[in-house]
Amino acid sequence: MSSAEPRLARVAAAIADPTRARTLARLLDGRLHTAGELAAHAGVGAATMSAHLKLLVDEGLARVRPQGRHRYFGLADGDVAHALEALLRLADRRDGDDEPAADLKRWQRPEMRGLRHARSCYGHLAGELGVQWREALLAKGWVKAAPDGRYELSDAGREALAELTPDGMATTGRLLYDCVDWSERRDHFAGPLAVAWLDAMVDKGWLQRVGDSRELRLTPPGRPALVEGLMGDVPIAAS
Secondary structure, eight states, rough: OOOOOOHHHHHHHHSSSSSHHEEEEEHHTOOOEEHHHHHHHTOOOOHHHHHHHHHHHHSSEEEEEEETEEEEESSHHHHHHHHHHHHHHHHTTTTTOOOHHHHHHHHHSGGGHHHHHHHEETEEEHHHHHHHHHHHHHHTTTTEEEEEEEEEHHHHHHHHHHTTSSSOOOOOSOOOOEETTTTEEEEEEEEHHHHHHHHHHHHSEEEEETTTTSSSOOOOTTTIIIIIIITTTTTOOOO
16 A cells, blocks of 8 residues: 655646746745736746646745735744745755855855845845844854743844834744855844834835845945944954
8 A cells, every 4th residue: 555645746847837836935035925916927827827826825935914805925924934044055056066056056056146145035135245244143142042042132132133123023922033045055034023123124225126136236325324333343354
């Protein structure tokens, strides 16, 4: 008697379809998108995208949020985002390449320079700037380590980062924690608080999203406000 199909096989099959793979890669920016937006990005019709999204939701890879007449789709959670990031790294390797060398080659390509400097990683700030942001907050004492591998804002941090933190948002609990940065091989901050900070940076015009990619560009107003202002003269370790 044959055994039931392994769950891993079903998930792998869901990701393997080219249209669904493009859709999942698009959702890695951490934002919510309508089915129409995802259909246009993937180059398929609305009915086709609807069927793909239903499968992704059913398999636990995506989530849907109804709002008014629209339905918005995003990745199910951070575990899915990390799995997709790992698959992207694996897909970029060549036969015979060892992992560190393959990663180094990838991020040194000219077309990857912008993504390496700053990008969104499931809604929070990653890349060189994300790593530097984490190091600056820790060096200033605005963020302090808490039990269970998470972080909390200090009193000074709550005051200094008030304009980036939504009113009424809790600053304790599992709202801020480490996430390994694929290009820098060091940690940047992840979690709901880190997502709120990136949203605020974009809303203020300090960072600008680049087209349909996950790349983020530091704007002229962003340099004095973010790098020279909040991050200040904190020594940053070399990448």
